[in-house]
Amino acid sequence: MSTPKQIKLGFVLFGAGPGYDDWRHPDAVVDASTNIEHYRRQARVAEAGKFDFLFVADSVFITERSSPHYLNRFEPLTILSALAGATSRIGLVGTLTSSYTEPYNVARQFASLDLISGGRAGWNVVTSWLSGTAANFGKAEHPQHETRYRLAAEHLHVVQGLWDSYEDDAFPRDKQRGVFLDPGKQHQLNHKGEFFSVRGPLNISRSPQGQPVIFQAGASEEGRNFAARHAEALFVEAGTLEATIAYAEDIRRRATAFGRAPDSYGLFPGLRTVVAPTEEEARRKYKEAQSLVRIEEALKQLGVPFDGYDFSQHPLDEAFPELPASAYASNRSVSERIAGFARDNKLTLRETALRSASPREEFVGSPVQVADAIQRWFESGAIAGFNYVESLPRQLDAFVELVIPILQERGLYKRDYTATTLRGHLDFAVPENRYTLARRTGAAA
Amino acid sequence: MSTPKQIKLGFVLFGAGPGYDDWRHPDAVVDASTNIEHYRRQARVAEAGKFDFLFVADSVFITERSSPHYLNRFEPLTILSALAGATSRIGLVGTLTSSYTEPYNVARQFASLDLISGGRAGWNVVTSWLSGTAANFGKAEHPQHETRYRLAAEHLHVVQGLWDSYEDDAFPRDKQRGVFLDPGKQHQLNHKGEFFSVRGPLNISRSPQGQPVIFQAGASEEGRNFAARHAEALFVEAGTLEATIAYAEDIRRRATAFGRAPDSYGLFPGLRTVVAPTEEEARRKYKEAQSLVRIEEALKQLGVPFDGYDFSQHPLDEAFPELPASAYASNRSVSERIAGFARDNKLTLRETALRSASPREEFVGSPVQVADAIQRWFESGAIAGFNYVESLPRQLDAFVELVIPILQERGLYKRDYTATTLRGHLDFAVPENRYTLARRTGAAA
Ligand SMILES: Cc1cc2nc3c(=O)[nH]c(=O)nc-3n(C[C@H](O)[C@H](O)[C@H](O)COP(=O)(O)O)c2cc1C
Numbered sequence A, B: 001m002s003t004p005k006q007i008k009l010g011f012v013l014f015g016a017g018p019g020y021d022d023w024r025h026p027d028a029v030v031d032a033s034t035n036i037e038h039y040r041r042q043a044r045v046a047e048a049g050k051f052d053f054l055f056v057a058d059s060v061f062i063t064e065r066s067s068p069h070y071l072n073r074f075e076p077l078t079i080l081s082a083l084a085g086a087t088s089r090i091g092l093v094g095t096l097t098s099s100y101t102e103p104y105n106v107a108r109q110f111a112s113l114d115l116i117s118g119g120r121a122g123w124n125v126v127t128s129w130l131s132g133t134a135a136n137f138g139k140a141e142h143p144q145h146e147t148r149y150r151l152a153a154e155h156l157h158v159v160q161g162l163w164d165s166y167e168d169d170a171f172p173r174d175k176q177r178g179v180f181l182d183p184g185k186q187h188q189l190n191h192k193g194e195f196f197s198v199r200g201p202l203n204i205s206r207s208p209q210g211q212p213v214i215f216q217a218g219a220s221e222e223g224r225n226f227a228a229r230h231a232e233a234l235f236v237e238a239g240t241l242e243a244t245i246a247y248a249e250d251i252r253r254r255a256t257a258f259g260r261a262p263d264s265y266g267l268f269p270g271l272r273t274v275v276a277p278t279e280e281e282a283r284r285k286y287k288e289a290q291s292l293v294r295i296e297e298a299l300k301q302l303g304v305p306f307d308g309y310d311f312s313q314h315p316l317d318e319a320f321p322e323l324p325a326s327a328y329a330s331n332r333s334v335s336e337r338i339a340g341f342a343r344d345n346k347l348t349l350r351e352t353a354l355r356s357a358s359p360r361e362e363f364v365g366s367p368v369q370v371a372d373a374i375q376r377w378f379e380s381g382a383i384a385g386f387n388y389v390e391s392l393p394r395q396l397d398a399f400v401e402l403v404i405p406i407l408q409e410r411g412l413y414k415r416d417y418t419a420t421t422l423r424g425h426l427d428f429a430v431p432e433n434r435y436t437l438a439r440r441t442g443a444a445a
């Protein structure tokens, strides 16, 4: 990956927060995950802060033990379309599973969001790790991890093929001559593969950015290969800066082997700050938030990457327990990282759960301290920017007010948007339509 | 059906118009079907005219012969979500096929639109009649007409079941007690049927209108039974007032047999006006528009309900041709009505095609003439209102400016909204959550 000159930022629309008890904060908007006004407000603050994109996560399986944010939430394509009108520049990135959707419908909805927003859409491709998901879609069993990524690759291949159904000049719309469509510039995909067979064409044209930007967050062997081969923006939760650098290096090797140029993708680790005008105030807020976390809720949260495993059956103040293989099967990379960290550092189950529920202390402090930490990470050269998650109510506002100006002062962050599309914000080139390219170069599409 | 005291109105977002050559009108916005500003403007004019809902049609299969509007268009859920923010009262009705979608995803997207808009969503359930559709979804063949309606009924049953996943008081969100969800008020559907098996719960709560309103437009035997049993708003294109009255009577008989109350549904025939300050001007505009219609395009348009049949192979000035059975198989009711009308009235192929491409003369004229025709239809007692389609650029504006005030003056149309939800606008009751009802009455859900 080549490092951009300036830090890119995404903002995660995460209801009252990612933690199971975040909604209990005295200032938390309790119904945030289904409150359109709350999201409109956040979107506008993020845009005032010149963020490059909004990001909406997703899942299609819940139980009564799911996180408050997951229990009741907007669906990504609809909420992002609604926010398209409340904003004018910021990118709109939605998560959708490739495991339980039809490529034709997915291609269409993202293409539609992309046109509605003037070229600001992105798709975060996920494969759904919770095995219970199968039961919501009439499947006897959830596909294995490796199968899910093979399916994801073919799904994406079809979606991207459909997005090129029309060349950019396919519609002369010439009233005098009576020519609406140039039929030679409408293309059938005629895909026949292992999982999908799709004729096309799609019934929607390309946007000013050509195609929506592909996001992904692979951590496993298959996930990293998928990311290195197909993703443009990569989310990464490696934990430390060192691990993030190692991940970036690993992705660079794989991407190079796949023939990809370093400027065609970028990494986005998560970022959760607790910033306040003074360090003392920031530390106080941090402690205050931690005091709201109940151990039972932290245990449920810990269970998520373990396919919803019920940790409450184990003693809290003993070593991290031995778990059945099934708890590791569906999100092996993340679950193994957590368990490995607990064992290496001899953490009890309680310590492991509480640690998973809090932001990293590195980003807790005064505006200058937080800006310094951000600069340190960025100047490692491993990342394109961050995916910002609010760890406390109105932290986004504090971050925009207190930290962004310092980064701008240091030349590390833009003072205004210079582009109108998500691809433009992220410095990615507009992909030429494959059929136009083929005609121009004489190659096969 | 009981007739409401006042006329209800829907407005169809139809790009530059339903006719194949409508985009050629000198004032037509040529890229209307993918122009968000155009749709925002229309939505606002319709809301200023106190329309009850916006309606977006849909299809998921095109060829290079498809209508300009179908070739390149927004997807319904995304465009309606975008318009939710540009409006505050008007209902938002989207078409989605039950034949090529997953109930879990459909339930979620409509529920999300419903919450985003404060209770203004509606779903027009269609089964997709073009047999080519199968090829975009990896199916060996398009299901038969009768199978499609059996599937639609089960699909809708699952979707409506999922919409009740949470009772209205399922989320205490009590910070002090730390209770976000009352788990006894979250329900699994556990549906297992012929086509679908879906566990649930859905991950989104109900809106102020309880559930999105169900729209449908059945013309065949199966379609009418579906409508009479499940639909709340019924689109009808019977042609004449007499045929509409007969249709309404037929639906009333069926609905009564299914145990439905007359105030739980209403009929909406299409309405296309050409209105101008004077009759002469209206007639001139009408002629002008007709002169733009090319016979080749009218033939393509005629082919649509005949599963895309190519009429250009037949002589234009001879009787309406004999067609292969396959041309009638997929949308039998509509194709047979057109062919029957042509034969009964001894129309040539050319006459049949041109007739299908123009609005009915009954609604061409001065404001008072058009208002009179509307009143005549409404006072038949057969209908709840109309589904308005623009037949010329800015006809919506002319209609709102010239005809609506007359209808208001006559007491036939509201002067302002009295409700905030689509159900409220249409005078339909909010359905009680099935589990709440069961608890209250001691019956099974
Ligand atoms: C920032 C970030 C956001 C993610 N968002 C989602 C999501 O919304 N839905 C989902 O199912 N998985 C999500 N994931 C999980 C990844 O898709 C992936 O499953 C996980 O990182 C494990 O990698 P693997 O699939 O290679 O095992 C996210 C991961 C990260 C790091």
Ligand SMILES: Cc1cc2nc3c(=O)[nH]c(=O)nc-3n(C[C@H](O)[C@H](O)[C@H](O)COP(=O)(O)O)c2cc1C
Residues within 6 Å of the ligand: B056, B057, B058, B059, B095, B125, B126, B127, B128, B129, B216, B217, B218, B219, B220, B221, B222, B223, B224, B235, B236, B237, B270, B330, B331, B332, B333, B334, B387
């Ligand atoms: C006003 C109106 C709008 C319709 N919109 C759609 C649509 O958007 N997509 C679609 O596939 N069919 C649409 N239809 C077709 C109907 O769903 C139905 O297939 C048709 O009326 C024939 O009835 P049948 O299905 O009972 O044979 C529409 C029909 C009417 C009258």
